[in-house]
Every structure is written in C-alpha cells, then in structure tokens.
Amino acid sequence: MTALMTLKNVTYQVEDNLILKDINLTVPAGAHYTMTGPSGSGKSTLLRLMAAMISKTRGDLIFDGQPIESYDPIMYRREVSYCFQQPTLFGATVADNLAFPYQIRKQTMDTAHVTAALDYVGLSAKQLTQKIEDLSGGERQRVALIRNILFLPKILLLDEVTAGLDTANKDIIHEWLRHLNQDRQVTTIMITHDTTEIEAADQLLRVVDGRLEVGA
16 A cells, blocks of 8 residues: 555654654555554644644654645645544534535535535534534534545544544444545544544554554
C-alpha cells in the first residue's frame, strides 16, 4: 500500500514540557488505525499535529509526498480532516451546518448528496430544518461528522468521537466509518478508550508518555 502520511522523528515540546518524542509512523492509503493510551499521553496532540492544527517542534511530517508546511492550510485541512470529541455546531439548523462545506467552496448545496449522507447514519431529510438545540448528543455528533465528509478527505482523524454515546449510536458510527474506509477508501485514525473498539481494532497504535508503540 502507498504511504499517504509519514512521520519521522516528530517531536512536540512546549517550553520545558516534552509532550511527544521521536514519533515514527507510516500511514498507508486506505488504512484504519485505532489509537489508544492513557489520558494525557499525547494522543490528541499527535492528531492535531497530523491535522496541522499545531506545528511540530522538530522532525518531518510528510503528506502525499510533500512536507505539510508546503501546503496551503485551507487546502490541507480539506484533505486531512479532524473531528472533535465534542461536536461544534453553528447557525440555527442542521441545514446551516451541512450547507457550510458547499458555501466555502462557492457551490450550491447538493441536497440529494446531503440526504443520502443523513440516511446512511440514521437521520432524515426532514431533520435539515431541525434546530440545533433540539438534537440529541448522538445526533449532534453525526451531523458534525457528516459535515466533515460531504467532500471526502483523504484522511479522517477522529478524536474520541464515540465517547459518551450509547451503544446504538456507536454502532451507527462504526458502520459508517467502515463504509468510508472500505468502500470510499478514506484513511481513518480513531482515538478511543473504549474496550470494545480497542479489541475490534484492525491495527492498533498506543501512545504512552509521548512515545508511539505500533501494534502493541
């Protein structure tokens, strides 16, 4: 499989606090990684580095054959999309959120495409007019995730997106991620503390004290 992202001796330090040290990882196109490790070990920091939300202190981070610094930040984040644990929705309705990816590209919202995405995660077109404050936690998370993939990224980074969800909502998101990874060839890296998700991992990454263990 072709390497889509490569990290070589990537280190992240804030003043005297060494948060990540000498991270080495090759992420093949189409991979699905599950990342775990103790709280505070550096998992979210690693994903934020990969998403170019923060800058490494030293080392090399290569995406699609080029250093990530060589990319326009907006274009890069369309290719490498980061999903937060706590979904951030804006505007008044579901439609306001799902129209946004089209608006920033100066395109008209593709209602059929949006409806199909809603349907895939157990939501309906009728919910486009639903007010944000009326959504459940699981619905909010699904809307936020859809917003990230209406234009498919090459890599989807997921920071504990199933934390706090009930089993039914977790199952919906697991199936949807499987579809994106296997059927749409989106490379996925998901942070979790969930025992069931860890046991089901195809490929496991473990971050402990700022160091990365692969397949541990």
